[in-house]
C-alpha cells in the first residue's frame with residue numbers, strides 16, 4: 001500500500017477547490033493500491049482556503065521551528081504553521097498505520113511538495129526544498145515521489 005496526495009487522485013481539495021488529477025494515481029486509488037491523503041484537510045483547513053507558502057526555509061526548517069508557513073489572506077499574512085505541522089503528523093500517522101513505504105505527492109505544495117516548493121514570496125517563484133508533510137515522511141523513512 002502507498003499513500004498519494006488526494007488532489008492527484010482527483011479529489012478537489014486544493015486551496016482553490018480544484019484537483020490536480022493524475023490518471024495513473026487515480027487508477028491506483030480505484031484499484032485499492034493507494035490511499036488518498038490531504039495533509040491540509042486532515043488539519044481541518046477549509047476548501048477553498050488561502051494560498052500558503054513556507055517563509056524562511058523548507059519543510060525541514062518548519063519542523064525544527066526555524067521557518068513558518070504563512071497564509072495570504074485579505075487581512076494580510078497569517079501564521080498557519082501549527083496547522084501544517086498537524087497535517088503533516090496526521091499524514092505520517094496514516095502512512096505508518098497502513099505500512100506505506102512510498103508516497104506520491106503533489107509537486108510544489110507547502111505540504112506535499114518534494115524537491116521543489118514556492119519560495120515564500122508569493123510571487124510564483126520556486127526554490128529547492130520539501131513541503132512540511134513531505135519532509136516529515138522522508139524523515140521517517142517513506143520514499144517520496146514528486147508528481
Ligand code: SF4
Pocket residue numbers: 005006007008013014015037038039040041106109111112113
Ligand atoms: S495538501 Fe497535498 S493533497 Fe492536499 S491539496 Fe495540497 S498538495 Fe493536494
